[in-house]
Amino acid sequence: MKQSSVVDLLLLLLAIALFATPAFSDLVLSKVERRIDVNSQIARVTKTLKVVNSGSESVSEFILTFPKFLGNNLAYLSVAHSEGKGKSKRSLVNLSVREADSKGIPDSISVYSVALPKPLSKGDTLTLEVVAAFTNVLQPFPEKITQGEIHLVMLQESAQYLSPYAVESQSLSIKLPNARIESYTKLENTKLQGSELKYGPYKNLQSYSYSPIVVHFESKAAFAVAENLVREIEVSHWGNVQVTEHYNVVHRGAQLRGEFSRLDFQARPNPRGASAFRHLLARLPPRAHSIYYRDDIGNISTSEMQSDSKKTELLIEPRFPLFGGWKTFFTIGYGLPLSDFLFVSEGKRFLNISFGSPILDLVTEKLIVQVVLPEGSKDISVTTPFAVKQSQEIKYSHLDIAGRPVVVLEKNNVVPDHNQHIQVYYKFSNINLLSEPLMLISGFFILFITCIIYTRADFSISKSSPTYLAKLQWDEVLATLQEVQSIIQKCLATHDKLEASLRDLSRTGDIQTCKAARKSTDSLLKDLSKELKPLLGFLQSSPSASHISPKVEELVAKEKELEEKLMAKHTTVVEGYEKKSSGRDIENRIASQQQKIIALRQEIEDLLEFIDEI
Amino acid sequence: MAAKPIASPIPVALYPTLSVFTLAIGLVITAIFFIYEATSSRKNRSVGKELATSAVASVFLGFGSLFLLLASGVYV
Numbered sequence: 001m002k003q004s005s006v007v008d009l010l011l012l013l014l015a016i017a018l019f020a021t022p023a024f025s026d027l028v029l030s031k032v033e034r035r036i037d038v039n040s041q042i043a044r045v046t047k048t049l050k051v052v053n054s055g056s057e058s059v060s061e062f063i064l065t066f067p068k069f070l071g072n073n074l075a076y077l078s079v080a081h082s083e084g085k086g087k088s089k090r091s092l093v094n095l096s097v098r099e100a101d102s103k104g105i106p107d108s109i110s111v112y113s114v115a116l117p118k119p120l121s122k123g124d125t126l127t128l129e130v131v132a133a134f135t136n137v138l139q140p141f142p143e144k145i146t147q148g149e150i151h152l153v154m155l156q157e158s159a160q161y162l163s164p165y166a167v168e169s170q171s172l173s174i175k176l177p178n179a180r181i182e183s184y185t186k187l188e189n190t191k192l193q194g195s196e197l198k199y200g201p202y203k204n205l206q207s208y209s210y211s212p213i214v215v216h217f218e219s220k221a222a223f224a225v226a227e228n229l230v231r232e233i234e235v236s237h238w239g240n241v242q243v244t245e246h247y248n249v250v251h252r253g254a255q256l257r258g259e260f261s262r263l264d265f266q267a268r269p270n271p272r273g274a275s276a277f278r279h280l281l282a283r284l285p286p287r288a289h290s291i292y293y294r295d296d297i298g299n300i301s302t303s304e305m306q307s308d309s310k311k312t313e314l315l316i317e318p319r320f321p322l323f324g325g326w327k328t329f330f331t332i333g334y335g336l337p338l339s340d341f342l343f344v345s346e347g348k349r350f351l352n353i354s355f356g357s358p359i360l361d362l363v364t365e366k367l368i369v370q371v372v373l374p375e376g377s378k379d380i381s382v383t384t385p386f387a388v389k390q391s392q393e394i395k396y397s398h399l400d401i402a403g404r405p406v407v408v409l410e411k412n413n414v415v416p417d418h419n420q421h422i423q424v425y426y427k428f429s430n431i432n433l434l435s436e437p438l439m440l441i442s443g444f445f446i447l448f449i450t451c452i453i454y455t456r457a458d459f460s461i462s463k464s465s466p467t468y469l470a471k472l473q474w475d476e477v478l479a480t481l482q483e484v485q486s487i488i489q490k491c492l493a494t495h496d497k498l499e500a501s502l503r504d505l506s507r508t509g510d511i512q513t514c515k516a517a518r519k520s521t522d523s524l525l526k527d528l529s530k531e532l533k534p535l536l537g538f539l540q541s542s543p544s545a546s547h548i549s550p551k552v553e554e555l556v557a558k559e560k561e562l563e564e565k566l567m568a569k570h571t572t573v574v575e576g577y578e579k580k581s582s583g584r585d586i587e588n589r590i591a592s593q594q595q596k597i598i599a600l601r602q603e604i605e606d607l608l609e610f611i612d613e614i
Numbered sequence: 615m616a617a618k619p620i621a622s623p624i625p626v627a628l629y630p631t632l633s634v635f636t637l638a639i640g641l642v643i644t645a646i647f648f649i650y651e652a653t654s655s656r657k658n659r660s661v662g663k664e665l666a667t668s669a670v671a672s673v674f675l676g677f678g679s680l681f682l683l684l685a686s687g688v689y690v
Contacts, residue, residue, distance in 0.1 A: 236689035239622030290687055335687070337626070343617035350617070398683070398690045433623065436690045441676030448647065448668030452661070455651050479657030 026055025027062070030125070032161045032170035039177050040361045041223045042415050043137045043155065047130040051120065058119035063100070063164050064112040064130065069156070071110020076133040076417040079114045081126060092129060093117065105164065133415045135363045138219065140254035145324070147260055151253055151275035152182055153219045159187050159199040160209045171200035176217050185213035222277035223253035226364040229357055234372040237433055241341050244333040245357065251277065256323035265321065276321040282358045284312040284334055291334040300330065348425050355384065356419040364414040371407040371424050375400055376432035382407055383423045399436045470544060477545040480535050481611055484552060487532050488608060491559055494521050495566055502573055511577055518570060525563060532556060548614060555607040562600040569593045633681035640674030647671055
């Protein structure tokens with residue numbers, strides 16, 4: 001037992017000697033160029049590394065190292081390698097990077113492992129392009145300044161490239177803002193050209209060579225940090241993507257010492273408040289509309305917007321200038337056209353939208369992106385170009401039953417380099433779109449049904465009280481009256497038909513059809529008068545209809561009279577035609593009847609109007 | 615992979631006009647419904663006619679109010 005463990009240990013040591021050591025030592029960096037840009041609050045480092053394999057075995061992993069104090073503040077890291085020979089055919093291909101455990105590497109160094117696209121065999125070279133962004137590495141110094149002082153910051157780096165590999169030649173250039181430079185570490189081969197500080201080239205460096213440098217300079221950048229940013233992206237298939245962003249911004253530069261004088265600030269803003277920033281610029285997507293900017297108090301009117309076909313720029317000015325350590329809270333929101341961000345591919349829909357904040361040069365300490373999908377979305381998946389924490393929630397909003405699925409993405413330490421597009425895939429059927437109007441329709445329908453039920457309901461308490469009974473009777477009278485009215489109207493319509501048949505007769509001279517029309521109207525009128533009889537009987541017997549029944553009787557009588565006159569007229573005309581009398585003769589004969597008919601018709605209509613008003 | 619952009623079923627610019635017209639029609643039919651309710655006596659009121667009028671009115675009012683919500687920026 002003991003023996004075997006000793007053998008194991010020996011094997012392990014052998015393995016380390018065989019595999020670990022060559023991986024670190026066989027590669028040589030023939031040329032390293034580093035450029036650090038500190039014009040904003042973020043230190044953005046780009047490196048070009050020319051890697052040569054001088055060993056005998058092929059290598060498929062490259063180790064990237066940073067001093068721990070930088071590595072802890074690393075916000076963004078991307079490694080690409082240029083493919084194709086010659087400058088014209090250069091295209092960058094991103095490589096996968098992961099945080100590695102620092103096996104055999106000192107603790108004060110952060111280690112990242114890069115998987116090479118294909119193993120690097122003996123003597124081959126490869127060029128890697130590394131982009132890294134660091135936050136919080138520009139330390140304000142002094143840490144507290146008054147309103148009038150300028151904002152000085154300090155950058156610590158190493159003049160020599162820290163690497164587990166030997167470096168043949170390396171150089172470093174630091175691009176400083178165009179302002180005052182307090183001091184910088186002077187080593188051999190140090191040059192300051194304008195606002196660019198150059199170290200190197202340094203030749204033939206051992207692995208892990210390190211020589212600290214400190215640059216102390218004035219920064220005019222806005223040290224705006226969003227401690228907390230919640231972006232809510234709500235998709236509506238009715239044609240809108242609504243983005244709402246809740247900001248919690250703090251100035252992370254040197255703290256303000258002493259009091260703030262608004263008078264000094266307004267009178268001479270430049271020397272008396274150089275460390276403060278007044279506004280932030282948000283670059284929104286093109287065709288953004290319904291933009292608002294507000295906080296808990298209400299709308300903040302100090303904002304400006306410019307838009308063209310490529311972008312929408314929103315200049316937002318907080319209610320007060322921000323000095324070191326000061327905080328402000330605000331919300332901005334905007335709507336985006338659906339067709340710019342939502343696509344369908346292979347039966348799945350996907351939202352393609354930018355991940356980070358649209359505000360330029362803003363560092364976000366904690367970013368929460370909530371993508372609210374329409375109710376009824378299924379099979380949700382997210383693709384992001386970098387690792388984020390994912391979870392799902394349900395949100396209840398307008399006209400929801402089951403709630404809308406929400407994809408929550410969380411990421412700490414987000415810099416503008418993270419403003420890449422993320423895709424949220426989901427399945428959605430257009431039939432679900434109809435659920436909202438159906439809900440509204442059923443709401444209105446229920447209202448109408450309630451009305452129908454209400455008018456039919458009987459709310460009286462005492463069913464035997466005289467007033468209630470009277471009301472019931474009166475209702476019956478009214479119903480009967482309406483029936484009488486409708487019958488009379490039908491009679492009048494029949495009369496009209498008869499008149500029309502007479503007109504037809506005068507035009508065509510066809511007596512037979514006219515007689516047939518007469519017959520049918522006769523029977524119709526007979527039926528109607530039969531229907532009328534019980535109604536009239538009811539009205540006469542009903543005590544509550546006593547004041548109406550004479551009128552109704554008068555109406556019915558007049559109608560009878562009109563009917564008789566009309567029939568007489570009809571008979572006269574038909575007889576006239578049968579005897580082949582002249583048209584004038586017939587007209588003369590019916591002229592007196594015609595007058596009576598018109599008068600009766602008028603009277604009937606007056607009576608109907610009177611009954612209608614009851 | 616050809617990704618096709620998705621647009622709304624009805625152009626967004628049409629929502630205000632549509633909401634005015636559908637709501638106007640809906641309100642007129644609602645008025646007809648209530649006039650019928652008020653003028654006809656309890657005895658000879660027909661349920662079929664009432665239900666038909668109210669159904670048509672609620673379809674127009676439902677879509678009208680949806681378009682009104684969308685036109686005023688409440689994207690449901």
